Amino acid sequence: GQQVMQIPQYQHVQEGEDFTTYCNSSTTLSNIQWYKQRPGGHPVFLIQLVKSGEVKKQKRLTFQFGEAKKNSSLHITATQTTDVGTYFCAGRGNDYKLSFGAGTTVTVRA
């Protein structure tokens, strides 16, 4: 199956700054999903990207799927304390299973 790598592992951000987390797969994906896990909580689905080059926005979050469908990114603008948590990308190949990246853990300095 596919292997999904995610960087950086940690992101320390000043409140109000932007940051990006990146996800790369060893194989072409049918789609990619993003999840957020708050400290002490469980992963919660954020969004799914299916099409090559697709870009989707949720308020201050912008998600992008690469043209080759092997990479993705999540960009957060004007980081807030509510953005604290771990963001996971998860790639789906030709079946229904997901391969999760190791996650980017975000902390915010007020």
Next chain:
Amino acid sequence: DAGITQSPRHKVTETGTPVTLRCHQTENHRYMYWYRQDPGHGLRLIHYSYGVKDTDKGEVSDGYSVSRSKTEDFLLTLESATSSQTSVYFCAISDPGQSYEQYFGPGTRLTVT
């Protein structure tokens, strides 16, 4: 949140003892999954089920077994717990009708001493 519960939520057990974790869903989703979460590793798939009595291994299945006798229940058993199985275990569900996005349970924190 989707109707997924896990029990127990916390457990401390001794090395060599059997342990069973339960996942219960009220969503009637076809697919169910067991993951373990460890620092630096994200979520790793242990076993999954694609229907009643239909299960298969994930990437870290050694030392674990599963059973699914009803749509709503998916059991994970550690036959003889080891300290390396200390982890947080998450159950998840998905369904083709919802694009396979996964909904997670609250997790079980297992400590093997």
